Amino acid sequence: MQQNFQSIYEKLYEYYGPQNWWPADSPFEMMIGSILVQNTNWKNVDKALLQLRPYLRPELIEELSIDELAQLIRSSGYFNIKAKRIKAFMNWFKRYHYNIEEIKKMDSNQLRYELLKVNGIGKETADVMLLYAFDKPIFVVDAYARRIFYRIGYDMPTAYDGFRLDVEKQLPSHLQQYNEYHALLVEHAKVHCKSSPICKGCPLHSICDQRLE
Ligand code: SF4
Known part of the structure; x- marks a missing residue:
């Protein structure tokens, strides 16, 4: 039916x-949160974000090693995998000079296509980012x-x-x-x-x- x-x-x-509803304090936090929430809930993500808060700027995350990042996000579970995924995402984000406004100007399908090519970003994660960080109307x-x-x-x-x-x-x-x-x-x-x-x-x-x- x-x-x-x-x-x-x-x-x-x-x-x-x-x-x-706005599950994060900024679009950047939302992007990181959408990776942290994989296989867990926002309550655990909040705990991880609390630890990560002093570093919640692209340039600072970039300076962290994967191991340092993994320790900070422990409470979200699968933290070693998620640290690698965040780093892969940051590599993509850096191509746009960490400029969210620039990315928002992209066509929704093209942006989705690019996000899905990043290691560890599946369709649900990409769509949460598209909707809540990049202002694209998507279900x-x-x-x-x-x-x-x-x-x-x-x-x-x-x-x-x-x-x-x-x-x-x-x-x-x-x-x-x-x-x-x-x-x-x-x-x-x-x-x-x-x-x-x-x-x-x-x-x-x-x-x-x-x-x-
Ligand atoms: S709670 Fe769920 S299963 Fe029950 S009537 Fe509502 S939609 Fe249907």
Whole structure:
């Protein structure tokens, strides 16, 4: 079954209200955070960012060795791998003189293509960066979005981009809406559509295939 992504957005927005979600203090912190959050949650990322805070400038991260960086981000888990990924990302970022405004001017598809070529940046990480650091209206397909839409009854495409493009075909290209949509899905997955769902009172109850009566 295909879904009306706009109407689902409206139901969530009406129920939870605006989220005004911004998981980091700056676009640079958001980029680093989007790598740190791989295979963990933002709570652990916050602890790592606290340690990293005195170095949260591109030039300072560049000066850290991989081992020093790894020790600072220990609490995010997989810290040796993530330190290498951050360094690989910084090499790419340096090509643009660490200039976020310059990068924002790039076409969204080209920017996504470049990010995906960086070692350790997969589609979800790239899309979180595109949306929250580079202001590109893009739908982030994460485990929460998959869980919620699967339960509602959406014919989930097997490819990551199939789901993303289905949503983007229907929604207008408004940055704020994509920002809110991702945040609302995260909120919904925490409040109602948990791994063991609490369907009573759920704003999507009337349209959900897997609702518990
Ligand atoms: S009705 Fe239950 S399973 Fe369906 S979206 Fe709501 S919480 Fe999730």
